[in-house]
Every structure is written in structure tokens, then in C-alpha cells.
Amino acid sequence: MPAGWTRLTAAMDKLYEFDREAVTPDKLQSGGKFAGLFAGEHVAATEFVIGAFFVLHGVGARDLLWGLLLGNLLAVLSWTFLCAPIAVRTRLTLYWYLRKIAGPGVTFIYNIANAFLYCILAGAMISVSATAIGLLFGIPVPELGAVLPSSAGWVLISIVLGAAFTTMAILGFEKLSRFAEVASPWIFVVFVAGALAALPRLGVRPDFGNFWEVATTKIWNGIAVAGQEKFGFWHVLSFAWFCNLAMHVGLSDMAIFRYAKKWTYGLYTAFGMYPGHMLAWVASGIMVAAIGREMHPGLMAFEAVGVAGVAGVLLAGWTTANPTLYRAGLALQTITPGWPRWKITLAAGTATTILACFPVFFLKLLDYVAIYGLVLMPIGAIVVAEHWVFPRLKIEQYQAEKRGWAFNWAALAVWLGTLAVAFVLPVHLYFRWLPGWFIALTAYTGLMAARRTK
């Protein structure tokens, strides 16, 4: 391994040193802990946008409900049958398991890609919060389809919020994480209460008797707003499935499931998915319909819950951007060995703030979420092939670790090759990851089998 790489990987390993060893049996957690852990997840600022976008994309009510029910079920099953079993068998994080399989070089690239994607996600969170603060100062939200900043006011708010979030992440990440735990149940209540309060404005009677009629004619009426693509059942199902693709199929949540006593604990993710990715999305759909289908999370929440709603949008953005900035900083620290924590968080925060000025990341959030999952998904397929397929085909496992490779070129080629194929596949962006996963699994197995033959 070249000296530069050795230094770089040593610095990277040092950062993740604390979880290098497999989790020991005394540290395993009960099912109840996992249920509680997942119940607090999936209530982020993005929920205000995703559910609303389904309305703007003209999803029908029946398509929405069935799509969310089944798509979330598929996501839960992906955690249960793909991610949790490998985590429970290895008791390692994806970082250390991937290092054994693909080498520290590929792990390094994975980290950087992840950091970049985190920065964009945090930028979108800041934008969502900016809609809430902009409402107070009368600054208009950029129109659907906007890519560049629409006004100096929008840029100013994004910069102020980005600077504030970054400063707070530097000064007290831990305290903010604790605050986020307190805020999470309340933010969920803001969604549910906001939807309930918005229903009379849409004409729903107190006896709920005409709810379905209102839902199908005024909320999810199957008509997309101008400039938005029409979505149907398969779009919703696929989106609900891949929304956290990097975590389940991409195996990033091995970090959590390595503490599970049994692989069946993957089923506990349902406690997070159905309230967050079904109820909250339905709620934000109702709220956006009540304000005349305008993509304005701040206004949606203000009209439904008042000032508390504005605070809800701001807090949802802030409490999610905070760990995102932290994780981005952690991943970026590998390329800046010796930099203190504050400096790298500042760098990640600055990049994120610049990205937040561009409304495209929040207005194209659904596409970004698809790309986010797609980019990291092949790594999950490579790990699945190495873990489950290689022993059955008698292909030697963990060659990168055994032979001291910095790069497992087969893994890197399959990762990049799969992305290249996925991006030209003649299907909708939302449907590309699934064939991509099989392509990655097959190609990696084939390449490593061919190497064995040689």
C-alpha cells in the first residue's frame, strides 16, 4: 500500500476505533429498546415536504394508502431480511465489515460519498426551516422548479440559519441530540394535530362521514399541479421502500442491529416507518391541500397549528440537520487528519449552507432521496454477495483483508459500473435501484469467481 494511503487509512481507522471490535453479548439490547429507538425516528423536516409532494404529483388517495402500506412493509422486510441478519452474525458496523471486503480505499471513498450526500440532505433541512423563518419576514419561497436562489432574502435566511445550525453543532452536538429526543414526539404531534385542524378547512364534517369524498376530490385527487409529473401507486410504493435505502438495503444500519439479540428485531423498524413514513406523510398531504397546494412547509404548519407550527418546522429542520452535520464532519475528518472537530464541522456546515441557498435540493427532494439511496445501494449488494453467496459458491471471503489490498478493484468497479448502468436504465429514476441491486450482486459475484478461476 502506498505511504499516503497508509497514513490516510490509519487516520480513518483511528476515528472509528471505538467500534472496531464486534459487539459482545453483554452489550446486546432488548426488543423493547429497539422498538423505542425506532419509534422516535423518521419524523424529520423532510416529512413536511415528501407527503406534500405526493399531493402535488397527483397521487390518488387509494394509490397513496396502498403504496405507503406496502412500500413501508417492503422497507421493514429489507431491514429484517437483509440488514439485521448480517449485523447479528458479524456484530460489526458496515464500516469495518466493508473494510474487510473491499479494502480501506473503497471504504474511504464510501465515507466521502456519504459525507457529500449528508451535506446535501442537511442543506435541504435548512431550506425547509428557511420557509418557516421566511414566513415571519414575508420572504417568498422559491417556486416549484426553481434551481437557483430566487431572492436575496432567501439567500440571507439560508445563510443565517446555516450559520446558526453549524455554530450550535460545533458548540454542543451532544446537548442538541438530547434536545432532539425531547422534540421528536412533539414534532410528530404537530403533524397529527396539524392535519386534524386542517380537515374542517377542506370541508370534512365533524362526524368524519365525508372524509373519503374530500380525500379523493380535494387532497389526493389524482391531478398533478402544473409542471409536476403524475405519480401513481408504483411511484409511492417504490418511494416508501427506497426512502431509507442506504440504511436497509445499503446496510448502513448494521451499526444499530449489531446490538440486536435476534435478526427478527428488524421488524421493530415498523414502529418508526408507519408513524413517520405513513401517518406524517398523509398529514403533510392534508396540510398542503388546505393551503391550496403550495409547497411551503412553513405556511402549511402555520395555518394548521399557528406559531407552534412554525417552531415545529424550524425544530424539525434543526434537529435533523444537527446530526447530519455531525456525521458529515465525522466522515470528512478522514481526509483532514489532525483537524480539530470544530474545524471540520465548520467546513461541512459552510458547504451545507451554500447548498441550502439553492432551493433545488428541497424542491427536488424526492429525486434527491432516490439518488442518495441509489449511490450507496451497490455497496449493500456487494456485502450481501460476499456474506451469503460466496460461501455457497466456495469463493474465498474477505480477500481484501487477508491480502492487505487497499482497493478491492472488483468492488470498486462493480460500484461505479452499477451506477453507470443504473443512470442509463430506460426506466423512471425510482425504479432503477432494484435492477441495479441485482446487477451489482451478480457482477461482483461473477468478477470474484473469475478471479478465483485465474
Place this chain on the structure above:
Amino acid sequence: MKNPVLRATMGGLALFSLAACLGLALLIFLGRVSDATYKKAFLAASVLWFVFSILRGRRAQSPAAAERQPMP
């Protein structure tokens, strides 16, 4: 907060505040309160939720919870 009785009381009050937020939304849905009253009361109940929850304090974070990653 170390005193278990006080801790439980604060926890109960926090939950009551959260339930009040939901109850208020139900009241406006049923048309029993005005929009202005609902929004003011919701804000007050929200502030109480944060006050009681923060006063209650938190249990030690489990190692699995520390591994949570930001998600869309």
C-alpha cells in the same frame, strides 16, 4: 432529575401536555373552539411539554441509539 417521584410527576405532566396538544386539535376539528384559542392553547401546551420533558431529564442513551443516522 434524580428523585424518582419528581421524575415520574414531570413525565406525567409532560405526557399530559402532549395529550392536550392532540386534544386541542380534536376540539378544533369538532368545531368546539375558535381558531385563535386553539393556536394559543396549542402553543402553551407545547411550551409546557418542553419544560416538563427537559426538567424530567433523560435516561442514559443506549449504545444502539447512539448509532442512529440522519435519514430522510
